[in-house]
Amino acid sequence: MNRNLGTALTLALMIASAAAAAGERFITVASTTSTRNSGLYDYLLPKFQAATGIAVRVVAVGTGQAIRLARNGDADVLLVHHRTSEEQFVADGHGVERFDVMYNDFVLVGPKTDPAGVKGGGDAAAALKTIAASKSPFASRGDDSGTHKKELGLWRTAGVDIAAESGTWYRETGSGMGATLNTASAMNAYALTDRGTWLKFANKADLGILVEGDKRLFNPYGAILVNPAKHPHVKAKDGRIFIDWLISKDGQRLIGSYQLKGQQAFFPNAKAMN
Amino acid sequence: MTEAILPLALENVSLEIGGVRLIKDIQCRFEAGPRSVVIGPNGAGKSLFLRLCHGLIAPTSGAGRWQGPAGAAQPGAAQAMVFQRPVMLRRSVAANVDYALKLKGHARAERAEIIDEALARCGLRRLRDQPARVLSFGEQQKLALARAWALRPQVLFLDEPTASLDPAATHAVEEIVQAIHDAGTRIIMTTHDLGQARRLSDEVLFLHRGRLLEHAEAGAFFENPKNDLAQAFVRGELLWWRYGRDNRRAEADPTAEDLD
């Protein structure tokens, strides 16, 4: 009985893992939901695979969680958008080097009726201050993501002690960008979102872009190879090929050519072109 | 011929459950040969008595001993029991018998023949591939008998085997019991049906309130029971009014359902 059980168990697991392994050449990239939801990967990765034969498996989570995954060695490449955390990651020896890849920007969205009256302003911090003063509902990621960190920085600039307002007009959803936008559209709340996710987001309801163009809303993406000296199993060679491709002339051109609803969604900004 | 496990001797056997003594100091002996019928009113402890003999429950004090040459080793292997409510496994008639044979260690090759014979003797051959659970109650009891018979036990215990059967089924069951006896199996059964006791007994044990009040040859017992309660019982009188006399549960509801 026990032996049969063991055999069956092993067999089942083998069947399952055989289907997964299948000898495919792949790397794992820890990235963010906002990047994934923008559709950029669906556009880029098949082209990368065609050029190199390397499949890319994207695990899309919040920036904070993505960094933790990479730190545990559960990814080969980290591709996120919070510069300070990324530099810290490299400084701590978890990553080899950070490369600029591209940027997009954040926008402040909110109900078209705009109860706080922030529409058209070019100063994101001032807009947030106005929203706080009017106590209009605001939906925040609240999940330690790159977007969340950016938003917290803006509240600080605006001089608003946002922690004190949590649970009143300031709602922390503790979830991804899409879920937070769903919440915002259901509550007619303001929210900070990256432009990529916003353009692709289908459930906009009564929301629209109110503030954009502030240089503080600049949102740079960096790619980092997880340090093989720390995690020997990291696929350093293929990971490096991926990063090199992203910042190559071809990769950069493709990133710049990706369009969402007729608009350019990401702006390539890699320094070293080869 | 395998060695005998009989005779069975009960020595001062008592059973206590939840602080109540249900079987009290029973002393008796079953020799090979005759058919024994245990009678007594509801709550007398007939079923418990049978289970104690069969070894399904252990006495609180005293002991039952199989004194035959094979009695010391595994006496359970040479016994079988048919319960008041037959327990049928969710499989075919033949498979029910087969399972019992398998448990007793019969090789697969020899089982088919034994099954056929047991089913034929109990008139179940045409039902052999039927699911056991869809049989009528009488057929299920016959199957329980076939299952017991297939084991060729030296001793067969039957606990009120016809309690819920109609006269025709009762008759069929009695015939099978008789046939099993004729084939050499020692029969020990309980019944509350006096007619059945007369038909099937060579000796009678009369139980009342957990005590064995009389153990006698059947003819003598039915003609002239020595014990006054047994006399009343044989005459068909109700014994409930005597409750106060011989027990510690005088306050108990005399119409309470059978405890065993």
Next chain:
Amino acid sequence: MNDFGDAFWAAFQLVVSLDADLTEIVGLSLQVSLTAVFIAALIGLPLGAAVALFRFPGRMAVVVILNAFMGLPPVVVGLVVYLLLSRAGPFGVLGLLFTPTAMIIAQVILITPIIAALTRQVIEDLWSEYEEQLRSLGAGPARALTALLWDGRFSLVTAVLAGFGRASAEVGAVMIVGGNIDHVSRVMTTAIALEVSKGDLALALGLGLILLVLSTGINGAAFLIKEMALKRHA
């Protein structure tokens, strides 16, 4: 609320066009959940039966734990399995994280207690009915175990289906240990979560409808088989 109409339309379109991605996702969902149920049944059925039949010190505690673990939060299971399978964890060298195998492991942990706890109840009831007869035939708990599992098979189908229902419906555990990677570890529930996060509620609901139809189909088939067999065996 036009979403429901849109959802039916989205589901209908996906199904009639036999969308390749959808087929792949449905296939992986079934592969993961059915494998998990199969393994969990192999463990849970004998385990539940053993707890029902044997008396040992700490048995009460095992019963309580099994019952309590029926309600294990999937996210917690996912997190634990993640920590175990992470490269930084004890089983990291196996490289199982973000594979269907990891998802199967998480679901096995999630549903084994359900199958075991329900099995325990079924077998305990059956044993109280059969005990005297089986003991009389010379079968103690150990020998009776397989016979009881077989005789309880109709009720046990329900226990296994409960496990399947839980496995195919949960999202928290497979999301964490599978990573919802396109073409690798994306299953129905994580795909639904993804569409919700993209704000495509109609497509999400459409996928939900397909999941519902699938699990209804599987449960219906199991029910019919059970009914047919029950008619034979009462």
